[in-house]
Structure formats: structure tokens, C-alpha cells
Amino acid sequence: MVAWLAAGAAGHAALPPASPEIAGALTDLTGEDADKREAAVTVLGKTRDPRWLQFLHALREGSVYARTRAGKTEVVVGGAKATRGDQDVIDIASAYDRGPLGTVPLAELKEVPADRRLRLVIKPYLDADETRTQLADPDPAVRRGAAVKLGNQAEAGAAPVVEAALEREADRWVRHALREALALIRLANGNPAQRADAARTLGELHSESARPALERLVADTGASPAAREAAGQAIRRIDRWGLLTRTVETLFQGASLASILLLMALGLAVVFGLMGVINMAHGELMALGAYATFVVQNWFRAAWPERVDLYFVVALPVAFLVAAAVGLVLERGVIRLLYGRPLETLLLTWGASLIIQQGLRLWFGAANVDVSAPRWLSGGVPVMVGLTLPYNRVFIIGLATVSVGAMYWLLFRTSAGLRIRAVTQNRAMSSCLGVRAGLVDATTFAFGAGLAGLAGCALTQIGNVGPSLGQNYIVDSFMVVVTGGVGKLAGTILAAAGLGGLTKGIEPALGAVFGKVAILVAVILFLQRRPAGLFATRGRNAEA
Amino acid sequence: MPRREALAVGLAAVLLVVVLPVCNTLPAGSPLALSNFTLNLFGKFLTYAILALGLDLLWGYAGVLSLGHGVFFGLGAYAMGMHLMLEIGAKSVYQSSLPDFMVWNQVTALPLFWKPFQSSAFTLAAVVLVPALFGLAFGYLAFRSRIRGVYFSIITQALALSAWLVFNRNEMNLGGTNGLADFKTIFGFPLNRPGTQRALYVVTALALVAAYLVCRWITLTRAGKVLVAIRDSETRVLFSGYSPAAYKLFVFVVSAVLAGVAGALYAPQVGIITPAKIGVLPSIEMVVWVAAGGRGTLYGAIVGAFGVNWIQSWLTTSYPDLWLLFLGGLFMGAVLFFPDGIVGALGRLAARARRLVGQPTAEPKQGTAIDHCAPMNSK
Numbered sequence: 035m036v037a038w039l040a041a042g043a044a045g046h047a048a049l050p051p052a053s054p055e056i057a058g059a060l061t062d063l064t065g066e067d068a069d070k071r072e073a074a075v076t077v078l079g080k081t082r083d084p085r086w087l088q089f090l091h092a093l094r095e096g097s098v099y100a101r102t103r104a105g106k107t108e109v110v111v112g113g114a115k116a117t118r119g120d121q122d123v124i125d126i127a128s129a130y131d132r133g134p135l136g137t138v139p140l141a142e143l144k145e146v147p148a149d150r151r152l153r154l155v156i157k158p159y160l161d162a163d164e165t166r167t168q169l170a171d172p173d174p175a176v177r178r179g180a181a182v183k184l185g186n187q188a189e190a191g192a193a194p195v196v197e198a199a200l201e202r203e204a205d206r207w208v209r210h211a212l213r214e215a216l217a218l219i220r221l222a223n224g225n226p227a228q229r230a231d232a233a234r235t236l237g238e239l240h241s242e243s244a245r246p247a248l249e250r251l252v253a254d255t256g257a258s259p260a261a262r263e264a265a266g267q268a269i270r271r272i273d274r275w276g277l278l279t280r281t282v283e284t285l286f287q288g289a290s291l292a293s294i295l296l297l298m299a300l301g302l303a304v305v306f307g308l309m310g311v312i313n314m315a316h317g318e319l320m321a322l323g324a325y326a327t328f329v330v331q332n333w334f335r336a337a338w339p340e341r342v343d344l345y346f347v348v349a350l351p352v353a354f355l356v357a358a359a360v361g362l363v364l365e366r367g368v369i370r371l372l373y374g375r376p377l378e379t380l381l382l383t384w385g386a387s388l389i390i391q392q393g394l395r396l397w398f399g400a401a402n403v404d405v406s407a408p409r410w411l412s413g414g415v416p417v418m419v420g421l422t423l424p425y426n427r428v429f430i431i432g433l434a435t436v437s438v439g440a441m442y443w444l445l446f447r448t449s450a451g452l453r454i455r456a457v458t459q460n461r462a463m464s465s466c467l468g469v470r471a472g473l474v475d476a477t478t479f480a481f482g483a484g485l486a487g488l489a490g491c492a493l494t495q496i497g498n499v500g501p502s503l504g505q506n507y508i509v510d511s512f513m514v515v516v517t518g519g520v521g522k523l524a525g526t527i528l529a530a531a532g533l534g535g536l537t538k539g540i541e542p543a544l545g546a547v548f549g550k551v552a553i554l555v556a557v558i559l560f561l562q563r564r565p566a567g568l569f570a571t572r573g574r575n576a577e578a
Numbered sequence: 579m580p581r582r583e584a585l586a587v588g589l590a591a592v593l594l595v596v597v598l599p600v601c602n603t604l605p606a607g608s609p610l611a612l613s614n615f616t617l618n619l620f621g622k623f624l625t626y627a628i629l630a631l632g633l634d635l636l637w638g639y640a641g642v643l644s645l646g647h648g649v650f651f652g653l654g655a656y657a658m659g660m661h662l663m664l665e666i667g668a669k670s671v672y673q674s675s676l677p678d679f680m681v682w683n684q685v686t687a688l689p690l691f692w693k694p695f696q697s698s699a700f701t702l703a704a705v706v707l708v709p710a711l712f713g714l715a716f717g718y719l720a721f722r723s724r725i726r727g728v729y730f731s732i733i734t735q736a737l738a739l740s741a742w743l744v745f746n747r748n749e750m751n752l753g754g755t756n757g758l759a760d761f762k763t764i765f766g767f768p769l770n771r772p773g774t775q776r777a778l779y780v781v782t783a784l785a786l787v788a789a790y791l792v793c794r795w796i797t798l799t800r801a802g803k804v805l806v807a808i809r810d811s812e813t814r815v816l817f818s819g820y821s822p823a824a825y826k827l828f829v830f831v832v833s834a835v836l837a838g839v840a841g842a843l844y845a846p847q848v849g850i851i852t853p854a855k856i857g858v859l860p861s862i863e864m865v866v867w868v869a870a871g872g873r874g875t876l877y878g879a880i881v882g883a884f885g886v887n888w889i890q891s892w893l894t895t896s897y898p899d900l901w902l903l904f905l906g907g908l909f910m911g912a913v914l915f916f917p918d919g920i921v922g923a924l925g926r927l928a929a930r931a932r933r934l935v936g937q938p939t940a941e942p943k944q945g946t947a948i949d950h951c952a953p954m955n956s957k
Contacts, residue, residue: 306728310728312728312731312732368910368914371914372913372914376727376728377637377641377643377727377728377731378913378917379913380643380728380731381862381865381866381869381909381912381913382909382910382913382914384862384906384909385866385905385906385907385908385909385910385911385913386906386909386910387906388902388903388905388906388909389902389903389906389907389910391902392899392902392903392906393903395902396899505858509735509736509739509858512732512735512736513732513736515732516729516732516733547743547744547746547747548744550739550740550743551740551743551744554733554736554737554740557733557736558716558719558720558733559719561720561723561725561729561733562719562722562723563723565723565724565725565729
């Protein structure tokens, strides 16, 4: 409201407010003839005078009245209503400049009704005005949205507005949207040369939203051959670009899925290599991380509402620590006792996962809980025309990259990592040489569990948080571990990237379900060639 | 088979096949009477026991842990279910010769793969052959490339997940999430008649006895010895000139067939089969029956399937929240405290009691039930 009151509309007051057309229109408005009333609104709207637009707004809201004074009908705008004595009174103001005309009894006035048909006629004028205001908004996203809207409406009258906006616009993406809008307007309304020109421009801009208009132009036998030819070329250009953006998008989605799988599988793979243990509760450790994030968020909301966006920064380490602590308890408490019996450990951890899952369900309820994205993770970064990468996915890719880096650093640059690698290669010999294998097991397991917690924390930004969160990813991350093989980090990374990319790559063709089946078949066939995964540790032992 | 075991098997067989159905025919007031509901419940447990036998043969003897046996169970159950669906004919809700869910899904003609299931003989063959062929194909690929241990378990779990996803899809024309249900007759006999249900129970009990005898026979042959050897050291078996893959494939197919037969007996008795019986959780639950009952004994699997499911049917009705906690605890407890299951624990208890009264007995042999894996880093 305030925005459109402040709207500048220089150069549009073609009709002086007191002109006979306006006066006639106002009179028609109070009449009964629907066609004439519609015409009257059009006359007022076409002035593009903010005050008349304001008047139309009042008309739409039902606060325009007519009163007859000295045989002449006068149109006024009603304001605040009150009850004085036994009659209702209302403040009224003049139609154009809103000069106060005093307070009169409501009974003296006749409401000028705005039925559905009239409101429909009013709407475009008010919308156009609103769009103009939005074009001057400080937020680039709002400006861009307004430009897109103008382009879709493609009204000839909007061209000067768009041109003016283009003059002063500095933002790259808004400029792009404005140029697109201008071309769309010209394509719809220009002369043949302009249309051909606009079609070429739209092709250069890779404007996906112009495709229907261009197709119409190609099919339009009345249009000039040059324009139709240009439109055809533009469509081909747009299609090529669309293929490119889709490819990039699929790659990006594959990368983001691969990042999640990698965060899950890193811990699993290292523990598997070290202890020969597949931790079936890994998914539930992830769910614990997600719920820890939820708890931290609620704590921030209650204690520090003005800084609620910071909760995520705190939640990351908390999720890591919670999952690591539970992992440590699990390892020291029970898994340790089953050393050397991988199948039993698998069942044991599955039992633990059921208990954790049901515990979460009893504690937090079976329904999904609400974790809202911090403001700095919502939205996205536009990287090319027709493709915006959401920040939350970019963040997950970054988190996975950092985690892999940390893992590498831990394994290959620290003495703890040296011990981990030593125990992985030969437990008995390492123990003989004074490596405390039990301690190595415990810390590694806790670290892997912590990574799962981090993954859970990151997952809150892209999916639902519920008690069965872990189940959705666990089988996939096992597949990564199995495909990657044990003992080599590179195998896990490559397998995560491969499975993530493959999943997103075939999903459009086969659908999610048959895509998953295809992945399983692919993994089994892959294991035919490399039974121990991508990077098997080579040695003289037969039991690889 | 030792004489004591033969005697025990004979007694159990008489109890299951003859005594319980006879109790069911007694009038409701008599002290030994068994209600239709209970007999039906036992019938369901017996189908689980058939499946558990196969799983025990596979895991307890050959050391191969499959987390995807729900799939084979489902294949058998769906094969039987499809025939039962077609038997309904025009007596269905929509009075169409097509199953109801196809009418909902606007399928106008019976899909080609449904057509053979109109024949009873084909269905009975399919109950055995479909799981067998599927198990053969999957097992061949897995064992040939020497996928073993935890790898194999993970792959079978992924199989269960995939199968669950696929069976849930409407376009598979298998009823989607709702599965196959609302059966009316089996080979012409109405399913809602107690007599039919009793006959089904007897068939199931006979099948269980037969399955036990087959499994026991396998374990007593030379092949059974090789299976145990594979469990204890696959590499040594390989180096001794045997092909572990062939033995494992054989026992995998046997257990797949047993699971399929169990499924086929399950569908008519329970009256419904849905993808929920196929997925990851039901498949791994089957493993805990065997683990809780006692691995590598065969009868332990039967005891486990019966016991765990009895507790489940009691807990899920009385304390539904506790069931998953109990199941989780059972997994952990069975692995940590009863590595040889209820049967093993009872055996040890009995041995101790006999020692207390001074009667000398042989200690239960070590190493028959527990999977003594080679230490990890011998690899």
C-alpha cells in the first residue's frame, strides 16, 4: 500500500484531473450501465495518475460513494466511519486530491459498488502500478520478479517503464530479466523488424520463458518470414542452452547427493576397514545429529530469539559431539565385546539402531519435527541463466569437502592417523609394537559416528527430520562402502561420487524406484569384476 | 539321525500334525479345546518356522547371513496370492473378473504375467520355481564373484530394499502398497470355513516336518560337512579342492525355496500379503528368530520363530510402543548373552542341573553353534 502511494509516475498524467473525459467517467461510474462503468474505469486507469489509481483502489475496496448535491452527482471517497447519536456518519474526501469534505451521515451517500466484473477491470491497472514500484525496490530479487512479470504480461505500454528501469539498473541478473522483458514486449507488440530483433535477443538471452511466444511466432503465418526465421533460430538456441543447464543441474544434484552419501560413508568405511564392523546403527547416529540440531534450534528460539539464525553454527559441533558420544558408548559398551565376529556385530548394531529409533520416536513423537533453515542458508546463487543453485546444497557439498579434508589430514598427517592405518593393516603386529588397538578402535568409531552426526545436521536443511531419517540413507551408504572397498579413502570418495551421480543421472529416465533397482544391479555387476570394491588392499593374504 | 532326535521329531510331528487339529475340533467348552483363531495363529508361526529352517541351514551351517529372505518369502506368497486373486473371479467388490486393485488402477485386461496363475498346477510349480530361479540367479552372481561375509549381507539387504520399492509400485500390477488380499477360496474350498483353515494348518505342519527332515538330511550328508567347513574356514575348503561357491549356491537355493513355500502357505492363512512383509525390517527380523532360537541346530530355528512371534503378537497388541525396543534388545541380547540361542542356553542349564545332582553327562559340544570366525586380521 505505502509503496504504491509513493509511486512516481512521471509522464503519464495525460489528462488533467478536471478534464471532461474524467468528469464523464466519474458520472458513468455512478450509473447502472455495466459497460459504461467499465469504460469509465479504463479511462481512469489509463491516466496512470497515481491519484486516480489510488481512487480505483478505493473503488475496489468498496469505499467510494456518490452524493447528490444541488442536482449534481459528486463522487467522493469514504474514510473512517463512526456512530454519532442514532446515525452512522463517515468522513469523506474528494475523489482526486483527497481534500477533506467533512463528516456526513452515511444515509446521505450512495455506495458505488464494485462487482466482480469491475474489480477484474481494475486489477491490471493497479498491478501494473505495483510492478512499477517493485522495479524501484531495493531488493534485487523483488526487482527481478517484477521484470519477469512485466515480460510475461508483454503489454506494449510497459516498454518505456522497462527501458527506464534498464537505464538505472546495475545488478546483472535484474538487467538480464529486464532485457528479457523488453524483448518479450517487443516480440508481442513490435513491427516485423522489431520482432525479428526481439527474437534474436531472446535467443541470446537463452530465455526459457519466451519459448511459447517464439513458438507462436514460428507458427504465425501472418508474421514476416525474417521474424519467423529468427524465432526458429532463437528456439534452437534456447533448447541447446536448456540441455546445458539441465546437465549442469543434474551434475550438481549428483554432487550434493554424493556429498551426503560421502559424509555417511566416510565414518562407516574407516570403521569397516579398521574393525571389519558394519555399523547398522550409523543411520540412527545421523538421526541423532538431526535431532540434536532440532534441540539446539529450539533452545535458541527460547533463549536468544534475536540471534536464532546462529543456531546452525552451534548445532554443527553439538550434532558431532552427541553422535560421537553415543558412538563411543556403543563401541566401548558392546561392539568391543564382539571383536572378530562381523556378522554378529551387524545384528547387534541393528538391534541398537531399533532401540535408538524407537527411543527417538517415544521422546520426540512419531511425527516429523520442524527444523527451519537459517536465513543465510535459504535462497540460492544464480550461476547461469535458468539455473540457481540453492545455498543449502552448496553448503552440504562444502561440508563434505571439508570433512574429507579433515579425514585425510587425520589419517595421513597425525600420529593418531598413523596408528589407525597401522591397526587397519595388521592389528596383531601393531599391538605387539605398542599401539593400543582398543583406544584406536574407540576414537575412530567415535569420529566416524561424529561424521554421521554432522551429516544428520546437514540433512535437516534439505529433508524432513523424523525418527526413521537414518533408514532412508543407510542402505545407500552401505552400497558406497561395499563398492568403494575398504582401506582406501579414495575408494569411498569415488564410489560416493559414482553412485550419487549415477542415481541422479538415471532418475529422470527410470524414476526413483527403478533407478534404485538399476543401481543395485549395477553394483552387483561391478562386484563381479572387482569383488573387493574399487580399491582393494593388495597383499599376500587370501582372505581379502 | 540319532535315535533320541528321531523320537523327539516324531513326537513333535504328532503333536503339531495330529493333536493340535484334533483339539481344534473339540467343542469350545472342553479344557483342551483350541480356538480357530489360535490354530490359525499357530499356522502362521509354522510358516515362519519353515522359513527359519532354511535361514538356519544357510546361516547356522554355511555361515552365509542373508538379510533379504523376505524377498523369497514374498515371491512365494505373491505367486500363491495371484492365484487366489484370480480364483475370486467375479465375486469381487467390482464384480469384474479382474482383481479389484486393477479395476481401481484402470487396468482393462489381465497382464500377461498373471495369466498362467489361473492354473493351480502352474501356481504350485511357481511357488517353488520362482524363488528357486531368482535365488539361483542372485546367488550365482554373488557367490561366483566371492562376495562373502558382511558384503553379502549388505547386498542382500539392498535386494530387500529394492524388492520392497518395486512391489510397492502400482505399475507392477501387484496391488501396490495394499498388496493382495480379500481371498475367497483356495482350489475351490472357501477360506472362511474352519475346515479349510484346519486343512491348511495340517498341510503347513506337514510341510514343516518335511522341511525339517530335508534340512537334517542335508546336514548329515557329506555336503553338510562341507557347509560347516565353509563356515569355519572358506579358504581352507577352497584350497582342499572343493568349490565353496557351488555348495553355498545350493544351500542358498534350498533356503530360498523353503522361504517361498512358507510364503505360499502364509498368504491363504493370513488372508493378505503386502510389500510390508518383504522389506528390510521383516527380512532382518527373520534372522533374529534364528539367532534367538539358536543357530546351527535347526530345531532352534523352529523354537525361535515360534517364540519370537508369539511374543510379538502379544506385545504389539498389549504394549505396541515396546515391541521395537524389545526386538532391538532381543537382537543385542541374543548376540551378547545367548550366542547359541534359547536352545543352547537351555541345554547348558540342563547340563548344569545334571551335574548338580551328580549325574555325569557330556558337556554340550563347543563350536557347533557359535560361528568361530577367523580373527579379522588373518586376512
